[in-house]
Amino acid sequence: MLRVNTKAVGHDVGRIIQAISLMSAISIIVSAVNSEYYAIPSFAVTAVIMGVLGTGLAWRYQDADPPEKRDAMVTAATAWAVIGILGGLPFLFIAWTIQIDPFPVWMNTPPMDDTTVIFLQPLDAVFESMSGFTGTGLTMAAVEEQLPRSLHWWRSFIEWIGGVGVIVLTVAILSRGGGTSGSYTLYESEARSEKIHPSIVTTVREIWKIFVGLTLGSVILFLLVGMPLWDAINHGMTGIATGGFSVHAASIGHYNNPLIEYAVVPVMFAGSIAFPIHYLIYKGEIRNFYADLQTRWVFIWFIAGSLTLIGILYANGQYDTLEETFRLGLFQFVSAVSNTGFGTATVGEGTEQVWSAGATLLMCLGMLTGGAAGSTTSGLKLIRVITLVKGTAWQIRDVFRPSAAVQYLQIGKRRLDEGQAQREYTEATVVFIFWVVFLAIGVAVLLRVLSPTHPLEYVIFDVMSAQSNVGLDSGITGPTMPDSAKAMLIINMWVGRLEIIPVAVLIGAIFQRFNLYR
Numbered sequence: 401m402l403r404v405n406t407k408a409v410g411h412d413v414g415r416i417i418q419a420i421s422l423m424s425a426i427s428i429i430v431s432a433v434n435s436e437y438y439a440i441p442s443f444a445v446t447a448v449i450m451g452v453l454g455t456g457l458a459w460r461y462q463d464a465d466p467p468e469k470r471d472a473m474v475t476a477a478t479a480w481a482v483i484g485i486l487g488g489l490p491f492l493f494i495a496w497t498i499q500i501d502p503f504p505v506w507m508n509t510p511p512m513d514d515t516t517v518i519f520l521q522p523l524d525a526v527f528e529s530m531s532g533f534t535g536t537g538l539t540m541a542a543v544e545e546q547l548p549r550s551l552h553w554w555r556s557f558i559e560w561i562g563g564v565g566v567i568v569l570t571v572a573i574l575s576r577g578g579g580t581s582g583s584y585t586l587y588e589s590e591a592r593s594e595k596i597h598p599s600i601v602t603t604v605r606e607i608w609k610i611f612v613g614l615t616l617g618s619v620i621l622f623l624l625v626g627m628p629l630w631d632a633i634n635h636g637m638t639g640i641a642t643g644g645f646s647v648h649a650a651s652i653g654h655y656n657n658p659l660i661e662y663a664v665v666p667v668m669f670a671g672s673i674a675f676p677i678h679y680l681i682y683k684g685e686i687r688n689f690y691a692d693l694q695t696r697w698v699f700i701w702f703i704a705g706s707l708t709l710i711g712i713l714y715a716n717g718q719y720d721t722l723e724e725t726f727r728l729g730l731f732q733f734v735s736a737v738s739n740t741g742f743g744t745a746t747v748g749e750g751t752e753q754v755w756s757a758g759a760t761l762l763m764c765l766g767m768l769t770g771g772a773a774g775s776t777t778s779g780l781k782l783i784r785v786i787t788l789v790k791g792t793a794w795q796i797r798d799v800f801r802p803s804a805a806v807q808y809l810q811i812g813k814r815r816l817d818e819g820q821a822q823r824e825y826t827e828a829t830v831v832f833i834f835w836v837v838f839l840a841i842g843v844a845v846l847l848r849v850l851s852p853t854h855p856l857e858y859v860i861f862d863v864m865s866a867q868s869n870v871g872l873d874s875g876i877t878g879p880t881m882p883d884s885a886k887a888m889l890i891i892n893m894w895v896g897r898l899e900i901i902p903v904a905v906l907i908g909a910i911f912q913r914f915n916l917y918r
Contacts, residue, residue: 404909407464408471409478412570412586414457416479417486419570421450423557424490430553438509439550442493450486470905472585476567477898477906480533483566484894487529488522490554495519498548515546518879523886530890532558533566534897535778537644537741537871538862538889540879544649549630555645556634562897563641563671563776564611572604596679607675610682611776614640618667625663627655635742639664642671642776644741644871651743652731658723661731661744668738672698672771693812694772697782698737705766706733712759732872736766739777741871747861748874751853760857760874767868768835778869778896780835784828787811791825834900838892839867845888850876863889867896 424447431439467475495516501509519525524540531538532555539555541547547555561569567586596603619636623629631647638645648654652664670678677695680688690696710729719725728745735742747755747763770779794809801807809821816824842863850859858874865872866889877889895903 403912404474405465405467405471407461408467409475410457411461411464412467412472412475413479413482414454414459414461416475416566416570417450417454417482418458419454420483420486420561420566421447421454423561424450427490427550427554427557431550434549434553435508436548436550438497438503438507439490439494439548442490442497443550443554445493446486446489449489453486467585469585470909473902473905474909475586477902479566480894480898484530484533484890485526487533487558488519488525488527491519491525491528491551492522494548494551495525510548513543513546515541515543516548516551518542519551523883524879527886527890528555529558530893531871532643532645533562534869534893535559535562535641535643535739535776536866536869536893536897537638537646538866538873538877538893539645539871540886542649542879544645544647547647552630552634552647556637556643559643559645560615560637560641563643564607568604568607571601572608596676606679610675610678611640614670614678618670621663621667622660625659626657627660635664636667639667639740639742640671640776642668642738642740642771642778644735646742653744658727661727664742665731665734668734668740668742669698669702671740671776672738674772674774676774677772693786694774694782697786698771701737701766701769701782702734705737705762706730709733709759709762712756712762716756716759718755718759732763733766736763736870736872737769737771737777737779739767739770739779739868739870741865743872746875747872748855748858748876750858750875751851751855752875753855753858757855757857760861763872764857764861764864767864767870767872770868778899780832781899783811784831787824787828788832791821791828794821795825831900834904835867835896838895838900839863842867842888842892846876846885849882849884863892866892869893869896 424443427443428440428447431437431443495518497503498509498512498516499520503509518540519528527538527540530536537559544552571586596606615636618640619632622632622636627635634645634647635652644651646652646654652661655661673695674692677688677692688695690699706729709732710726713719713729714722714725719728731742731744732747734740747760768779769785770781771777773781773783790811791809794807798807807818807821809816809825843860846859846863847856854876858876861872861874862876864870866877
């Protein structure tokens, strides 16, 4: 087995941490604008800690060679774990600041509330951070309205950055010198391969232009339908990033406004489309809405799944009117498949069933598939699902073909020869198997440590929500759950955002490093 180049990993992890330190520095401005001066030291100290750590690593390994694919995989898995931990520092420091209140009155330190106090526990702070960076949206904040605006912003900001990817951010602002091969290898390690331009640095900068434009469009749309400015900014960021953090405990359901609910649906849909397709549409090639395989199937899956969920809810007499059933079914299914996690309805209340097992498990299926590869969604991705389905049918047909026959697998406009088909089918199968394994581990742990009164489908729902980086919950996930359950969901979120393979490579590298294969 090839050994990992630890110098390349250390150098690139350092540069990623450097990029994230800038986020904390920028957040100082938001605290000042909102007159939450007491939060400024927390963000400043976080920026310094990250900056010193990142710069130290980058300087220590400055002569490292560009990473090979295996090195980049280990870098991705390590960096996402490290930033998930470091991103919890503002939650922890701001909670400490409010509890101790060491500043004069003009710093505007508020009294401690029942929600912010939760982040005095480091595990809860790390949970919130990992949920944000991975674009999950599960939260330890019992009542988001009680959080300071500084933490509202930090939650939305890390989810917005995490939606595109911290490595994509790093490549955009701190690209490697001496060529782009190392940058592209890192870019691929974050489960991306699409290129808008021949240069990978130009590609990621184009992605950021598209992403910023979509975010501004989302904020404007939310303002037009009556959402307050602060809410529109935060929901615009977390909506287009398909993250789902909200400034309200009831999420989008807080507004009780059908117009706002319908307006959020196209934003979640936009986040489910691959960035190259957004680029082509921006260039006037509108036909890609239906000509592109993944985009076409995003439409089909949204429509078919939503109608099925609406039918189940209507048959169960879940809601008073057909319009309400249609609206809630549409919103919830699109939220699940896009992995956004905004909510307008209560799926469950922990131990008390609200939605039936059929409706709950259909949502799990939607969370599993996710949207298009190359978008901000997680899950398996529709292209892998298509590859698994068509590849399995192709394998079955192969049994009845003559051995000398030339075989091809047609996926969209791509005609794959036997070697290409086997590689892509194998990759999709491996990801699916590992996905199910980690899901089963998560479900087993939660069943072991939670009360036996929780329905099985709700346990599956919350673990699936964590691993698919969705953020919907059935009333199980929260600050009162056991620490072991929180730790397990943190791992599920981390594994799901990295799409399994980098985590497996990291585990393999650790086994090799300590000679554990013997």
